Amino acid sequence: MTDATDATGAEAEETVLRTTGLTKRFGAFTAVDRVDLAVDRGEFRSVIGPNGAGKTTLFNLISGAMTPTEGTITLSGADVTDRSPAERVGANLARSFQLTTVFNGLSVRENLRLAAQARDFGGMSAARRLFADPDGFEGINGRTDTVLDDLGLRPVADAQASDLSYGDRRRLEVGLVLATDPEVVLLDEPTAGMSGDETDATIALFEDVLAEQTVVLVEHNVDLVMRVSDRITTLNAGQVVATGTPEEIAADDRVRDAYLGGYTA
Numbered sequence: 001m002t003d004a005t006d007a008t009g010a011e012a013e014e015t016v017l018r019t020t021g022l023t024k025r026f027g028a029f030t031a032v033d034r035v036d037l038a039v040d041r042g043e044f045r046s047v048i049g050p051n052g053a054g055k056t057t058l059f060n061l062i063s064g065a066m067t068p069t070e071g072t073i074t075l076s077g078a079d080v081t082d083r084s085p086a087e088r089v090g091a092n093l094a095r096s097f098q099l100t101t102v103f104n105g106l107s108v109r110e111n112l113r114l115a116a117q118a119r120d121f122g123g124m125s126a127a128r129r130l131f132a133d134p135d136g137f138e139g140i141n142g143r144t145d146t147v148l149d150d151l152g153l154r155p156v157a158d159a160q161a162s163d164l165s166y167g168d169r170r171r172l173e174v175g176l177v178l179a180t181d182p183e184v185v186l187l188d189e190p191t192a193g194m195s196g197d198e199t200d201a202t203i204a205l206f207e208d209v210l211a212e213q214t215v216v217l218v219e220h221n222v223d224l225v226m227r228v229s230d231r232i233t234t235l236n237a238g239q240v241v242a243t244g245t246p247e248e249i250a251a252d253d254r255v256r257d258a259y260l261g262g263y264t265a
């Protein structure tokens with residue numbers, strides 16, 4: 001029930017994201033303390049824990065926003081510990097909602113095309129990417145069309161992003177991530193600030209379109225985590241307390257009492 005158990009044999013080949021001894025200190029304070037994660041291809045992994053447990057810091061280390069004090073991060077076997085966030089996205093290794101921007105003055109299709117082009121032409125300015133001839137770029141139009149269909153955005157493909165309903169805008173935000181065809185999607189509290197209905201709609205969207213995707217989610221919302229996760233890692237004081245299926249985590253007394261506020265499956 002720890003990540004060490006999937007760090008062997010054939011399963012290791014399927015590990016897309018791995019952190020080894022990942023540690024972040026701020027002065028004498030250790031926010032993330034020797035964290036080992038092994039996230040398999042197609043897995044939906046959530047990271048939970050009480051306030052100050054180190055979730056956001058761990059997320060920042062994986063996304064590249066922060067540099068670890070110790071330890072390594074590999075994505076698809078490549079050591080990305082010293083790569084910048086842009087390099088990690090440009091290398092098509094990971095993508096988070098925090099790195100996406102919806103351009104309100106552009107159509108849904110144009111927004112998706114920009115995101116799709118970002119993967120192949122990450123070094124270009126947004127304007128150059130947008131106005132570059134997409135017919136000349138193999139795969140970009142195809143990826144845009146695929147995302148339009150997968151997310152049910154085809155009916156609003158030519159609508160300006162500023163005119164979208166709330167739900168369609170959320171779909172577009174997910175679409176911008178998927179348009180880069182990332183190996184791993186990083187999600188940082190995607191339902192923060194949402195109403196109950198909006199959260200339910202977002203959960204349904206994730207279940208619908210992120211089912212095959214490798215995802216790492218950092219989240220406070222326990223209901224969301226229990227519904228969408230294949231496995232959950234619980235952190236406390238920067239250390240991994242337990243990793244397991246939602247059922248295993250819900251049945252773990254330490255986790256239930258300390259982190260889930262009495263949640264029962």
Ligand SMILES: Nc1ncnc2c1ncn2[C@@H]1O[C@H](COP(=O)(O)OP(=O)(O)OP(=O)(O)O)[C@@H](O)[C@H]1O
Nearest residue numbers: 026029030031049050051052053054055056057058
């Ligand atoms: N830049 C920083 N400098 C100093 N201490 C920091 C810094 N960033 C985070 N910390 C500390 O590290 C600890 C972990 O913070 P982090 O934000 O990662 O926790 P969290 O689990 O995401 O918490 P929350 O659920 O409240 O968002 C906290 O005690 C925080 O005060």
